[in-house]
Structure formats: structure tokens, C-alpha cells
Amino acid sequence: MDDATAPVERTEEEWRAQLGPEAYAVLRQGATERAWTGEYVSTTTTGVYRCRACGAELFRSTTKFESHCGWPSFYDPSDTSAVTLHEDGSLGMIRTEVRCARCGSHLGHVFRGEGYPTPTDDRYCINSIALTLEADDSVE
Numbered sequence: 682m683d684d685a686t687a688p689v690e691r692t693e694e695e696w697r698a699q700l701g702p703e704a705y706a707v708l709r710q711g712a713t714e715r716a717w718t719g720e721y722v723s724t725t726t727t728g729v730y731r732c733r734a735c736g737a738e739l740f741r742s743t744t745k746f747e748s749h750c751g752w753p754s755f756y757d758p759s760d761t762s763a764v765t766l767h768e769d770g771s772l773g774m775i776r777t778e779v780r781c782a783r784c785g786s787h788l789g790h791v792f793r794g795e796g797y798p799t800p801t802d803d804r805y806c807i808n809s810i811a812l813t814l815e816a817d818d819s820v821e
């Protein structure tokens with residue numbers, strides 16, 4: 682039985698086989714997909730966004746907003762414990778990396794206080810390929 686809250690431990694070889702090369706590069710190696718190329722950039726479907734690596738619920742469509750940055754953007758995770766935040770000093774910038782709390786996979790970055798008209802003014806800038814959208818067919 683799959684416990685949705687249990688930590689997920691896999692070897693890098695297992696992740697590579699499960700995810701395929703593109704998702705592996707983002708989720709396990711911290712790569713960023715090119716802007717405007719991800720399948721969920723402009724998606725407005727109602728549903729739950731899960732971690733593509735482990736299936737944990739990360740975001741809901743209700744917090745997705747149009748940021749015009751080229752990546753799916755959310756103003757809040759489904760639950761504050763769904764993701765973990767880490768300082769990232771790569772590319773000569775200090776950014777805050779967002780990872781899946783359950784499996785530790787790289788999801789994207791969070792940017793704060795940019796002036797978006799959302800309840801938090803946080804922008805969780807997430808790679809589409811790190812997510813799987815589970816559409817909620819019961820909601821019109």
C-alpha cells in the first residue's frame with residue numbers, strides 16, 4: 682500500500698529510469714525547462730498538481746495565476762509542508778529553490794514581493810515537467 686506521506690527513497694539510476702531524460706534533468710539535477718515550453722504554462726484546468734516524481738500533492742489550480750513569466754506560477758502550495766525551500770546561489774544569484782518535501786526533487790524557485798495582485802505576492806515558479814495535473818472532473 683502506498684503511503685502518500687512516507688518519504689520516497691530511490692537511487693539515481695531508478696529515478697533516471699522512471700522519469701526519462703528530460704524530467705530527470707529538472708527534478709533530480711535542478712535544470713530549468715525553457716520558458717513558454719512547458720505543457721502547463723497557460724493551463725486553467727481545475728485540479729491538483731502532483732509531483733511527477735513521487736505523486737505527492739503540491740499545488741492546486743485555485744492558486745495558479747497568470748504571471749506572464751513563461752512557467753506555471755502559483756501563489757501558495759497546497760499545504761505549507763508540501764514543499765521545502767532552500768537557498769540557491771547558482772547562476773550568480775541568490776534564489777530560493779523549491780523542492781518536493783516528500784522525495785526531495787527540484788521543482789523550481791519561489792520569488793517574493795514582486796507586486797502580483799495575489800493573496801501572498803509569492804510566485805512559485807515551477808517547471809511543468811516537474812508536475813502532473815490531475816484534473817478534477819467533478820468541478821465544472
Ligand SMILES: [Zn+2]
Pocket residue numbers: 732733734735736737781782783784785786
Ligand atoms: Zn516528489
